[in-house]
Structures are given as structure tokens and as C-alpha cells.
Amino acid sequence: MYHTSLWPWFVGHLVDESANRLLFLFPDLDQAPESSLVHMMDTAAKRLAKRECCFAADGQWQIDSQVAVDFLHDCATQNEPVTILGTAFSFVHLLDHLNADAMDFQLPSSSAAMETGGYKGRSREMPKAELHRAITAKLGVPSSRIICEYGMCELSSQAYDGKLGQANAAPRLFRFPPWARARVVSPETLADVELGQSGLLQVVDLANAGSALSLQTEDLAKRHADGFELLGRAELAESRGCSLMNLSHD
Incomplete structure (x- = not known):
């Protein structure tokens, strides 16, 4: 039932046929088998198996920034659109790495990002608007192609605050599937x-x-x-x- 619920709503909001690469700022399922969010990302990767996927974190949720940067560099130089999926904190850590190295990307125009999760009372918080501006500035992904996901391990369904390929007017509203x-x-x-x-x-x-x-x-x-x-x-x-x-x- 979980996969039946997850997949059509994910596809309808986040899958762009022109984006053939996926960068997951998550560990893979073997490294974090108890995480419902990692399970969701693993399901997406398997359903989109014809696309090139990269998981850029280890079992301790440590982001391997060099793996992520190398993957993004290849996407940019090959003019291959990429969808980047991560928690808010994983995006902050990637952006911090890019800032420290005075590096940025202008990813192909059909690239996108999915951001999920908040900061949960931790330090180094960024307001959502500021985070999205930084993603646009450092990665070249426009705000209209940054989609937020809302979900939790207790739910089988997820809500999104926009769809790729359509105008997403402010304020961005989350919507669950009909069920x-x-x-x-x-x-x-x-x-x-x-x-x-x-x-x-x-x-x-x-x-x-x-x-x-x-x-x-x-x-x-x-x-x-x-x-x-x-x-x-x-x-x-x-x-x-x-x-x-x-x-x-x-």
C-alpha cells in the first residue's frame, strides 16, 4: 500500500522527463535501512532505474561533498539536467562546502530540487526563503523548480507544495493526494x-x-x-x- 500511495504523487510532482540524473543527498538503503525517508528515496531510485542515480551520504548521514560536487560538475559539463533531493540540512552543508571553495554551478535549465525536513531546533538554521535563494544562487535551480515535500514515518502519503512544469503561486501550499x-x-x-x-x-x-x-x-x-x-x-x-x-x- 505504501508504494502504491507514494509513487503516483511523487511522479506527478517531481519527475521531469528531461532530467535523466538524480542526486540524493542521503545514504543508500543498505547504510540506513531503518529510515523511512531513505526507503522513499530508494523506491524512487529503483522506479527510475534507467536514470543515473548518485547517493552522496554514508550511514552516519555524513554528506560526501566531493562526490556530490563531482556529480554536479559532470551534469553541468555534459548539459544533463539533474534533480537534487535532500533534507534542508543536507542542502545547507552542500552550500557551505560550495561557499568555502568559492564554487557554484549553473545547472541545465530543466534541473530541479526537492527539499524536505526542517531544522528541528538545531543550530545553523536558514529561513526557507533564504535557503531557496542560496540553492538558486549556488546551483542555478530557480525557485519555481524547488519543490518541498512534507511527510513522516507515520504516514504512507506525502504532500508537496508545487509541481515541476507549472506555475507555483505564492504562498506555496502543500497538498496531499486524494486519499x-x-x-x-x-x-x-x-x-x-x-x-x-x-x-x-x-x-x-x-x-x-x-x-x-x-x-x-x-x-x-x-x-x-x-x-x-x-x-x-x-x-x-x-x-x-x-x-x-x-x-x-x-
């Missing part, structure tokens, strides 16, 4: 808030056939008619997720 429903609820009553109001995000995921169908998160969101705007974690919420893992770069 999952996002609600923004009052923390006091758990009733739906009014349109334009903020509250806690609740997700009902029918693809969770073997686990809880409804999940109450501690993520803050603003309710819109056709999606939700992610605002961050509720105050005093426990830090969690893949971006909390020990990440570094060479």
Missing part, C-alpha cells in the same frame, strides 16, 4: 479552524491500512481552501525527523 486529508484544527477543541486561520495540522491517511488512519501532529499550519501553508513546529513540540540526525560534510 489523504489534511485538517488544520484548534489546539483547544480539535475543531477545524476558519479559512485563513492557523492551528495544528491533522492528517487522515487512508493508505495507512496497517496503522492509525488519523495522525495529530504538532506542526503549525494555516488553512487554505485548496491546501495548507506550513508554518513550523508548535512551541515546545519535540524535535523529530530526519533532519535531526547527525549530519555533516567532508
